[in-house]
Amino acid sequence: MKTELVAEDEPSAQQSAKLSKAETPSRNRRWFAAHSVSGGLILIPLFIIIATGTITFFHKELVAWQSPELRRPAPEAVTELDHLIGPALSDVPEEARSMRVNLPNQWLPMIKLEWWLEGEDEAYTRLIDPTDGTLLDENKASSRFADHIYQWHFLNPLPMGLEIAGLIALIWFSLTVSGVYMHRRKLWSQFGEWKNRKDRSLKSWIHTTTATLTLPLHLIYGVTGAFFGLTKIALPLFMFIGFGGDQEKMMSQFSPDVPQPEFTEATVAIPPLDPFIAKTLETKPDVRLLDLFIEKPHNEGARMHMHFEGVNGGKGEALYDIHKSQTPLFIGGMDEGPMALQILYPVITLHFGNFGGVVVQVIYAIGGILLAMLVYAAARMWVMRKQKDMPRSAKIVERLFDGFALGILPAIAIYAWANRLLPSTVASRSDVEIMIFHGSWIVIGLLILAIGTSSLRRRILMYGTVVMLAIVPFFDGLLLQHWPWSAASWHVPSVGIINILLILGAVVCFAFPPMRKKARPRTR
Amino acid sequence: MTTTLATDPSPPKTKRWSIRWPGLFVPLATVISLITSVNAAILGIGLGPQNRGIGFAMAVIVFPIICAFLLNYTLGNKRPWLFLLYQFCACLLIAGLAWYVNNWRWS
Numbered sequence: 001m002k003t004e005l006v007a008e009d010e011p012s013a014q015q016s017a018k019l020s021k022a023e024t025p026s027r028n029r030r031w032f033a034a035h036s037v038s039g040g041l042i043l044i045p046l047f048i049i050i051a052t053g054t055i056t057f058f059h060k061e062l063v064a065w066q067s068p069e070l071r072r073p074a075p076e077a078v079t080e081l082d083h084l085i086g087p088a089l090s091d092v093p094e095e096a097r098s099m100r101v102n103l104p105n106q107w108l109p110m111i112k113l114e115w116w117l118e119g120e121d122e123a124y125t126r127l128i129d130p131t132d133g134t135l136l137d138e139n140k141a142s143s144r145f146a147d148h149i150y151q152w153h154f155l156n157p158l159p160m161g162l163e164i165a166g167l168i169a170l171i172w173f174s175l176t177v178s179g180v181y182m183h184r185r186k187l188w189s190q191f192g193e194w195k196n197r198k199d200r201s202l203k204s205w206i207h208t209t210t211a212t213l214t215l216p217l218h219l220i221y222g223v224t225g226a227f228f229g230l231t232k233i234a235l236p237l238f239m240f241i242g243f244g245g246d247q248e249k250m251m252s253q254f255s256p257d258v259p260q261p262e263f264t265e266a267t268v269a270i271p272p273l274d275p276f277i278a279k280t281l282e283t284k285p286d287v288r289l290l291d292l293f294i295e296k297p298h299n300e301g302a303r304m305h306m307h308f309e310g311v312n313g314g315k316g317e318a319l320y321d322i323h324k325s326q327t328p329l330f331i332g333g334m335d336e337g338p339m340a341l342q343i344l345y346p347v348i349t350l351h352f353g354n355f356g357g358v359v360v361q362v363i364y365a366i367g368g369i370l371l372a373m374l375v376y377a378a379a380r381m382w383v384m385r386k387q388k389d390m391p392r393s394a395k396i397v398e399r400l401f402d403g404f405a406l407g408i409l410p411a412i413a414i415y416a417w418a419n420r421l422l423p424s425t426v427a428s429r430s431d432v433e434i435m436i437f438h439g440s441w442i443v444i445g446l447l448i449l450a451i452g453t454s455s456l457r458r459r460i461l462m463y464g465t466v467v468m469l470a471i472v473p474f475f476d477g478l479l480l481q482h483w484p485w486s487a488a489s490w491h492v493p494s495v496g497i498i499n500i501l502l503i504l505g506a507v508v509c510f511a512f513p514p515m516r517k518k519a520r521p522r523t524r
Numbered sequence: 525m526t527t528t529l530a531t532d533p534s535p536p537k538t539k540r541w542s543i544r545w546p547g548l549f550v551p552l553a554t555v556i557s558l559i560t561s562v563n564a565a566i567l568g569i570g571l572g573p574q575n576r577g578i579g580f581a582m583a584v585i586v587f588p589i590i591c592a593f594l595l596n597y598t599l600g601n602k603r604p605w606l607f608l609l610y611q612f613c614a615c616l617l618i619a620g621l622a623w624y625v626n627n628w629r630w631s
Contacts, residue, residue, distance in 0.1 A: 241626065
C-alpha cells in the first residue's frame, strides 16, 4: 500500500476542508443545544403548570368535591330570582365595583352572590338556598381548593406569574418545534424500540414517545397558553402599532357591536332581575342560565352580562343596561358574536377541553399525565447528561426539581387533608387551607434540597401522594357518613366517582407489579 | 515534529458546541422573538382582508408560531449575537412598516 508521510500541523487541503465541515455543527446539533438549554430553564415551572392544569380539567367536579357538607341533589333550574336573593341583595353596597349571581347547578347546588369593591380583589359572598332563599353558612363552601390549584396553573400567586407562564408556554412551543425537527425521521419507528433500554436511554424513549403521542396537545397549549399569558405584553403592541394607540378601537374587535356603558355619578337601587331572565329565556328557550354579572350595579349605566349554556355546551351571553331598558342590547352564542371571537373562542375551548363532555375531559387528563411524564423524563435525562460536566449544578437542579416540582403532588394531598379536617368554624378557613398547602410545599422542597434525593425518595413522594389522597374519601365517611358506597356520596355522581378513583388509584399502584419494583438505594 | 499517515482512517472530531450565557441569552432571545413575531402578525392585519376581526384573531394565533421558529433559529444559530442584532433591526423595520400600513390603510 502506498503511503505518504506528512506533518500533522500541515494538513492537506482536502483534509482541512473535511475538518472545517466537521467542525461546523449541524442544525440538528445546534437545535438540540437550544432544546436542551431552554428546556432545562423551564423544567420546574412547566411541571407545576402541567400537573395543576391536568387536575383543573375536573374543576367543576372539584368544586363539588371540596365542599362535602353541601352535597345534595341538583335543584330545578331557577327562573325566578328576586324572591330568593332579595334580602341578600340589599347587602351589596352602593360603591360595589361589580357583582355576580351564580345560579345553582349540580356541582354547587346553591345560589352564590358575590360582589367586589373598588381596589379590592377579594369577593364578599353570600350563599343562598335555592329552595327557600335562606342564608347558608358561607364557611361550608369557602374552600378554594379547585380555584387555587387552577391559579397555580398560570402561576398567578407569583409576581408577574401570568406573564412568566405565557413566556414558558412560548418556550415550550419552540421546544416542540425543535423536538419535531430533531426526531422527524423516527417519529413512528421509535415506538418499536423500547426493548433493552435502561436509565437515560429509557428516559429518552419515554420522553420522545410521550412527546409524539401528545403532539396535538403541545400545539394547542403552546399557542393558546402563549395567547393567555402574553396578553398583557402583546396587546399593548397590537394597540400601538395596529390600532394607532386606540384601545377601544382594538377591543371593539372582541365585543358585540353595542355602545359602551355610560356610567354617571348617580346611584339607584338594583331593579328586579326576573324580567331580564324571562326575556332571555323567551329568546333562547333551550339554554341553561349560568350566571348574571353586573358592572357597577347601583350606577345608572349598569351593564348586565347574563351568561348561558346551550344544549350542546356552547356558551353565549345576553347584554342589558338594567336601569334603562329590558330590551337586550345583544343576545346570542359565541358563534354569533364578532368575527375575532368566532375564531378565538374555539381555540380557547380547545385549551380547556370543555367541548365534548366527560370523554374529552378524560382524554385531556390522560394527555396531561403523559405530558407530566415527558417533563419528568426530560428532567432525569438533563440531570444524567450534566452529571459528568457539571456535577454540582446537576445535583442542585435534581433536588430543586424533586423538591419543588414533584413536591407539589404531596402538598396537594396535604391540602386535601386540610380541606377535610379543618372544622368549618375556623375563621378564614380557605386561607388557612392555602397556608397549609404552601407551607407543606415549601417544607418538602427545602427538605429535599437539604437532605438530597434518590429514586427511593421520589417513590416515597409519589406513593405518599397516592396514599394520602386515597384516605380522603374515608374522612368523608367518618366525619359526615358520606362513605364512597353510600347514596349520599352519589348525590353528585362525579364526586362519588372521584372518591372511588382515589381509592382505586392506590390499589392499582400497590398491586401492579412494575410499581413494586425494588427501588435502588442511591442517595445523593 | 510528529508525523502521521495521510491515509489515517479516523474521521475528524466534531467540535463541541453549546450556547453561552443561557440565563441571559434565552430570555433576551425570547423577548426579541416575541416582539418581532407580534410585529409580523400586526403587519398581517394591515395586509389582511376587509374584516379586521379575522386578521386580528389570526394574528393572535400566528404570533406564537412565528416566535417559536424565531426562538429556535436564534438559539440554534452559529453566531447568535449577530442573529439577535439582525432580528432587532428586522423588528424595527417590520414595526415601522406595520404601523405605516395599518394607519394608512385603516385610518
